[in-house]
Amino acid sequence: MTTLSVTRATLHKDLRMEWRSKDAINSMLFFALLVVVIFSFAFNPTAEESRSIAGGLVWVAFLFAAVVALNQTWARELRNQVLDAYRVSPAPPNALFVAKALGNFLFVVVLEVLMTPLFVVFYNLRSVGPVWQLVVVALLGTWALVVNGTFFAALSIRTRSREIMLPLLLFPISIPAVLAMVDATTSILTGEASPDFWIKMLAVYDLVFTAVCLLLFESVLNAE
Amino acid sequence: MKQLFIAFIVLTLGLLAYSTYQALYVAPTEQTMGDVQRIFYYHVPSAWTAGVCFLVNFLASVVYLWKRNTASDALAAASAEVGMTFCTIVLITGPIWARPVWGIWWTWDARLTTTLVLWLIYVSYLMLRRFSAGGQTQVLAAALAIFGFVDVPIVYMSIRWFRTQHPSPVMGGGENSGLDPVMLQAFFWNLLSFTCVGIVLMVLRYRLQRLEENVEAKHAAVALQGGSR
Amino acid sequence: MTGPEALKAAYIVTWVVLLGYLGTLLGRFRKVREEMKDLKRNP
Amino acid sequence: MTGTTDSPAEPVIVLEQLVKFFGRFAALRDISDRFAAGRLYVVLGDNGAGKSTLLRVVAGLMEPSQGSVTLLGTRKLREVAHRVGYMGHAPLLYDELSGMENLRYFAGLYGLHNDSVGSNAMQMVGLDPELLRRVGQYSQGMRQRLSLARAVLHDPDLILLDEPFSNVDVHSARAMAAVLGHVRDNGKTIVVVTHQAALIEGVADDFVHMSAGQIVRREAVLRRAVTTNSGAEAVR
Numbered sequence: 001m002t003t004l005s006v007t008r009a010t011l012h013k014d015l016r017m018e019w020r021s022k023d024a025i026n027s028m029l030f031f032a033l034l035v036v037v038i039f040s041f042a043f044n045p046t047a048e049e050s051r052s053i054a055g056g057l058v059w060v061a062f063l064f065a066a067v068v069a070l071n072q073t074w075a076r077e078l079r080n081q082v083l084d085a086y087r088v089s090p091a092p093p094n095a096l097f098v099a100k101a102l103g104n105f106l107f108v109v110v111l112e113v114l115m116t117p118l119f120v121v122f123y124n125l126r127s128v129g130p131v132w133q134l135v136v137v138a139l140l141g142t143w144a145l146v147v148n149g150t151f152f153a154a155l156s157i158r159t160r161s162r163e164i165m166l167p168l169l170l171f172p173i174s175i176p177a178v179l180a181m182v183d184a185t186t187s188i189l190t191g192e193a194s195p196d197f198w199i200k201m202l203a204v205y206d207l208v209f210t211a212v213c214l215l216l217f218e219s220v221l222n223a224e
Numbered sequence: 225m226k227q228l229f230i231a232f233i234v235l236t237l238g239l240l241a242y243s244t245y246q247a248l249y250v251a252p253t254e255q256t257m258g259d260v261q262r263i264f265y266y267h268v269p270s271a272w273t274a275g276v277c278f279l280v281n282f283l284a285s286v287v288y289l290w291k292r293n294t295a296s297d298a299l300a301a302a303s304a305e306v307g308m309t310f311c312t313i314v315l316i317t318g319p320i321w322a323r324p325v326w327g328i329w330w331t332w333d334a335r336l337t338t339t340l341v342l343w344l345i346y347v348s349y350l351m352l353r354r355f356s357a358g359g360q361t362q363v364l365a366a367a368l369a370i371f372g373f374v375d376v377p378i379v380y381m382s383i384r385w386f387r388t389q390h391p392s393p394v395m396g397g398g399e400n401s402g403l404d405p406v407m408l409q410a411f412f413w414n415l416l417s418f419t420c421v422g423i424v425l426m427v428l429r430y431r432l433q434r435l436e437e438n439v440e441a442k443h444a445a446v447a448l449q450g451g452s453r
Numbered sequence: 454m455t456g457p458e459a460l461k462a463a464y465i466v467t468w469v470v471l472l473g474y475l476g477t478l479l480g481r482f483r484k485v486r487e488e489m490k491d492l493k494r495n496p
Numbered sequence: 497m498t499g500t501t502d503s504p505a506e507p508v509i510v511l512e513q514l515v516k517f518f519g520r521f522a523a524l525r526d527i528s529d530r531f532a533a534g535r536l537y538v539v540l541g542d543n544g545a546g547k548s549t550l551l552r553v554v555a556g557l558m559e560p561s562q563g564s565v566t567l568l569g570t571r572k573l574r575e576v577a578h579r580v581g582y583m584g585h586a587p588l589l590y591d592e593l594s595g596m597e598n599l600r601y602f603a604g605l606y607g608l609h610n611d612s613v614g615s616n617a618m619q620m621v622g623l624d625p626e627l628l629r630r631v632g633q634y635s636q637g638m639r640q641r642l643s644l645a646r647a648v649l650h651d652p653d654l655i656l657l658d659e660p661f662s663n664v665d666v667h668s669a670r671a672m673a674a675v676l677g678h679v680r681d682n683g684k685t686i687v688v689v690t691h692q693a694a695l696i697e698g699v700a701d702d703f704v705h706m707s708a709g710q711i712v713r714r715e716a717v718l719r720r721a722v723t724t725n726s727g728a729e730a731v732r
Contacts, residue, residue, distance in 0.1 A: 002607055005604065006604060006605060009604040009605075010601075013590070013593070013601050016592075016593070017590060017592040017593065020630075021592055076590075080586045080587045080588060080589055080590070080591065081584055081585075081586040081588055082588050082590055084557055084582070084584050084586075084588055085584075085588040085589075085602060085605075085646065086605065087556075088555050088556065088557060088577060088580065088581075089577060089578075089602070089605035089606055090574065090577040090578045090607075091605040091606075224559070
């Protein structure tokens with residue numbers, strides 16, 4: 001009950017602050033745009049080829065862009081050391097985690113919605129398989145990146161050179177999720193295979209790591 | 225205690241010599257692969273030992289988060305490093321074996337890839353230990369260890385599936401194709417000796433960690449008396 | 454790379470890695486011991 | 497209220513053999529002490545004497561390396577978090593939000609959802625709750641006053657303040673000191689870490705001197721000066 005209200009309040013506050021500064025979304029968007037452009041120079045694919053590599057390109061672009069956003073979320077709490085105000089309050093730590101993860105989820109989803117048309121245009125994409133499956137993969141995959149990303153971003157603010165630490169910790173753990181997202185996306189785009197296994201795998205990954213994050217977040221938040 | 229450990233080291237060295245002898249001279253030459261197959265006697269026990277180390281690392285990390293005792297953190301640090309060492313051996317000897325047998329250095333098959341990912345995860349673990357300051361290291365490292373351990377089965381599962389979908393290049397032989405009893409015997413000797421080497425290294429690394437903690441404690445005592453300013 | 458060469462290479466690599474790690478361990482032991490001695494002499 | 501150092505009542509803060517290391521540096525060196533209820537303590541000392549560290553450990557933001565802290569009768573500091581207020585060295589406020597938006601959020605963390613909580617706190621420190629500008633545009637004095645409002649908005653029994661007067665104009669500092677005196681008169685315990693003792697002398701009950709990670713001296717102000725400013729009590 002209190003967890004829910006604190007989560008809601010924190011999410012509301014984060015969205016309002018992001019709306020006012022637009023730090024995360026702007027840097028994220030521009031970064032993803034750069035990746036798209038550079039990739040299209042680097043690979044210069046035909047329509048047929050692009051269909052089979054697009055899954056990889058799209059998700060690598062989103063992964064890098066998400067890291068930019070993830071670093072932002074806690075940076076905001078470290079300015080003026082506001083995080084201390086949360087930590088001295090009786091509010092449950094997991095409420096903070098869930099709010100941050102949901103906020104990041106929203107940011108990355110917005111990014112994806114804005115970037116997808118660009119990908120479609122630049123790479124001449126057209127899906128052979130059903131598009132609604134892409135949406136499912138995107139939602140599950142984004143949560144997979146964001147839930148661990150939020151956790152490891154919180155973990156790396158306790159280390160030296162924190163902005164470098166986040167990808168170093170996040171990428172190895174995310175390998176199965178990235179593999180699943182990329183392969184599922186490719187399967188749907190080319191229509192050659194069923195993405196069912198990957199979707200189930202992403203769901204399992206999401207469940208398992210959400211549980212692990214919730215279990216360990218308090219220890220990490222208070223590690224000082 | 226110290227004498228016991230020295231006796232254990234001597235025993236381990238003896239075992240290692242004997243098991244290497246078994247692997248090189250006693251075990252018969254495999255028919256299709258020839259002498260290359262003997263790499264297996266080092267490769268697989270290394271993988272096993274790495275696995276044991278990472279299991280120890282996971283358990284020690286869980287105990288640390290629960291009890292917050294420095295001993296289990298030291299064990300976690302020790303097992304991660306030793307596990308990394310054996311994992312490195314696995315990753316190097318694997319391609320050396322693959323090249324003459326399969327004609328390629330590397331294939332993205334489930335076992336290889338999982339080992340690589342495992343290695344990456346524990347590299348990041350050791351980096352985290354290095355990059356975080358003072359009293360925070362232990363909690364952060366323990367948390368990451370749990371993530372890593374939970375991740376490994378998922379990695380294995382996903383890559384298995386990835387491979388069945390995209391068939392990999394020629395995968396002849398493999399070690400499960402009905403081992404000769406003499407081969408099996410050589411294999412178990414090596415398994416035993418490598419496990420002992422792993423234990424020796426872990427104990428040494430653990431003691432090193434404890435010694436370092438001791439030095440820190442001495443410094444702390446000096447600082448407490450007010451000499452450090 | 455032929456069979457026997459590969460075999461030799463793999464065994465040597467294994468030994469090098471193990472001994473190398475042992476070497477770094479012993480080096481660190483020496484450093485810690487020195488530091489300890491230093492502390493006892495001049496706290 | 498008499499000015500004895502040791503109140504017979506149960507002390508609000510009990511420190512037992514408190515030690516805190518940062519690597520090899522001992523920031524707190526074996527501190528054992530008690531702080532009684534209803535008094536305003538001023539902790540003085542040079543930079544690096546361990547004042548801020550002590551406050552962070554007491555607030556539960558940092559685990560001590562050795563020893564223990566007992567707050568309001570318990571060692572489980574989280575259980576009494578709602579009775580403790582902490583004002584950090586940094587403002588602990590969101591620059592992108594207005595004063596009321598900040599306070600509304602922080603009140604929510606304490607389960608207080610009534611807007612009057614925030615506006616009362618703002619009025620108490622002499623700020624207008626209607627102020628729309630964001631905290632990033634506040635003057636340093638206003639920011640520190642809002643920070644004080646944040647620390648006390650849930651009406652805590654124990655208030656910990658870290659350098660509340662840093663970079664604050666004399667007017668704001670006086671206002672804040674008066675607020676603190678008033679809160680103390682309502683029976684709350686206050687610990688102020690500062691190196692600007694002059695600004696709070698008028699309302700202080702005890703001076704606690706720290707040096708090199710230890711509490712070296714404590715002095716009680718025997719005659720409580722009424723909240724008019726009287727610098728005569730300067731205990732230096």
